[in-house]
Amino acid sequence: MLEALKEEVCEGNLALPRNGLVAWTGGNLSARDKETGYIVIKPSGRLYEDMKPEDMVVVDLSGKIIEGDLGPSSDTASHLEVYKAREDINSIVHTHSRYATAFAAVGKEIPCCLTAIADEFGGPVPCAPYASIGGKEIGEAILSTIGHSPAVLLKQHGVFTIGPTINKALQAAVMVEDIAHTVAVAMSLGEVISLPEDEIAANYDRYTNRYGTVNASQGVSNV
Amino acid sequence: MLEALKEEVCEGNLALPRNGLVAWTGGNLSARDKETGYIVIKPSGRLYEDMKPEDMVVVDLSGKIIEGDLGPSSDTASHLEVYKAREDINSIVHTHSRYATAFAAVGKEIPCCLTAIADEFGGPVPCAPYASIGGKEIGEAILSTIGHSPAVLLKQHGVFTIGPTINKALQAAVMVEDIAHTVAVAMSLGEVISLPEDEIAANYDRYTNRYGTVNASQGVSNV
């Protein structure tokens, strides 16, 4: 069942090592099938190099396995909490990508000091309090902290990103590591200050509402 | 139209991820067609792995789209300001490459503390003041700051590089990240000091006027 989505979820998971976001079997990506409401997620403890679409696990929102020969990711319960609470979210990515997780390790948000951060996250990337793995706690910590950002750090743990599509959740996972690396280096070079609120808002609006969507006939002056 | 240049511009854009300078859809490269005066530029919000020559967008200097099914890069207005003001520039690269952007994040120039920086940039890589994205401001900030350097940082934003050819603009984008990485590490190891002015001038002159251009018959003693 859900063969097309399994293929997309497998492909999305394989994008994690290709973008340098995960080590060994770490990290996972899931997506929601809008028709059935089922979630397709990476299996637990499988090496990326051996992963195939048929290894993906289908679960319902209560966590019951609908289809799959392997166990679902050990982070499945956290994903489900988020899907249950936010109908606008159709894909979730979890990684321990190194620079973003370094901010999480010390429980600090990533300050909105660059236009790229304003564009993508609309403010600082927030850091949720520590929560135990395996139950509802992580989902709750994500939901109470993430706001309108597509990414949230989880203290002493790692990163969760969300999106209306697999592509958007992946983009947030790639971008949060990219800007975390830049900001970590910047902090060693001098004082990092936030952009003014109005500049953050202007960048976020331009990027969210108009970037990549311009109709060619309108020309650049409208971009 | 401009099929050969579209191919070169596409190839130049693909060199950005290959050299580790961009993440996701970030960054862009454009070039000027000398005959028509038109600019060929990367489309907005397109993943590099899917990019083809026919996706490139042709605009005139006023920003009017001459040809292209996709919208042009959201940084097109900034590119155009630079092309309008500087006829010697035929290609522009914009990235958020991590180490160079870390210097930009804290608004600091990259000091000319290495022969490679003197060779390539003829002095420190300057940092322009913050400017809003989308209009003429970034172009003006670049022009008032860049001087004879082929690269300029833009405060709390990223890097722009320029050149008389696509190859030269790309070279500056690769080299500014390379030396930014080296200098950021050096600053953690000790005090970084600038080369003396006469050494900077001698290196810049040798590299700019004679490097790679020696006629084999002259021999090494003339290099």
Next chain:
Amino acid sequence: MLEALKEEVCEGNLALPRNGLVAWTGGNLSARDKETGYIVIKPSGRLYEDMKPEDMVVVDLSGKIIEGDLGPSSDTASHLEVYKAREDINSIVHTHSRYATAFAAVGKEIPCCLTAIADEFGGPVPCAPYASIGGKEIGEAILSTIGHSPAVLLKQHGVFTIGPTINKALQAAVMVEDIAHTVAVAMSLGEVISLPEDEIAANYDRYTNRYGTVNASQGVSNV
């Protein structure tokens, strides 16, 4: 002899450069054949790109070469000491991977400040005192320090990891570098603090006893 194991050991050694853990001829992986008790190990001073299964060297626990055209790794004596003392260990990896070795260079353990460290190592990654290369000293330093961790740092030298299988020893080598990188960056960003003991124990138990082993029929609620 032991053709299948030689192939696995060769493949395991080739995973070291593929995971960015070694430079030039550095690093080595060995495994024990349970039936004969012999150890199969990487040859000394061989470039990874030229390495083939038939280059692997077979030694007995006293260090006598049973089969092999090349000399065994110069770290063979250290491997043998560990195999002699710990029958549960069937594979050993040694690297100078950069971030883990940076902690070793200053003789510091990697603090257990992230869930991933609790999962994989069940506490901080300990650092053994300096020991001379070539004899029994390194094996002794490893054994007296490693405890239940699958990885140990060796002061001013590098990293040793162990496992019941090649895969597990490799996993520890990959993960120790991953978390060392993250923690080194975290330390530049703020104060790194350890997880509480009960959280470390809960994570370690979940990861060690249940991760990747869930029977699909049980569903997520049991994970």
Next chain:
Amino acid sequence: MLEALKEEVCEGNLALPRNGLVAWTGGNLSARDKETGYIVIKPSGRLYEDMKPEDMVVVDLSGKIIEGDLGPSSDTASHLEVYKAREDINSIVHTHSRYATAFAAVGKEIPCCLTAIADEFGGPVPCAPYASIGGKEIGEAILSTIGHSPAVLLKQHGVFTIGPTINKALQAAVMVEDIAHTVAVAMSLGEVISLPEDEIAANYDRYTNRYGTVNASQGVSNV
């Protein structure tokens, strides 16, 4: 002429980008033909991806071009000074590899704080004083500083490595960057101290005289 050596020198130069030691056209490797005394060296300003054996340039020790359609590397004069003074050296590598050059930028040697540094360099990697590019000065700075180390840093410039063979000069170039990265990180984590002199000597002796050269029939106890 010297077709076999040109192929080896080309292959050696291509190992530089493959090992992450150079950017754009930076860096160069040369080798001496023992019979004729001629030096084969990388051409000036050529992109690595386009480089072929027939592009290599043959010069004599006075710098006269014996064969080659392109100009020789702009660092040729520095290479020649070293070849003239040291008959034991048959290959030289020059790079601006990032972490080693960061030490050079601040004019500091890389302390011998790890067994891998003792093995490969027999002590700290020394840093020669600044010297102007293009004439004899760099060769002189290298010769007066390098001692028995196969690598030397050049203040505010980069790295030179030497060897009796192309392979050995390359190995030193790879290893100096590897240990520079490790030590730079270590310095951010705590106090880096040198190994005792007798440990340095013991490691250097073992590695130089016995590593990778053991006859299999001797067994491990002699390693």
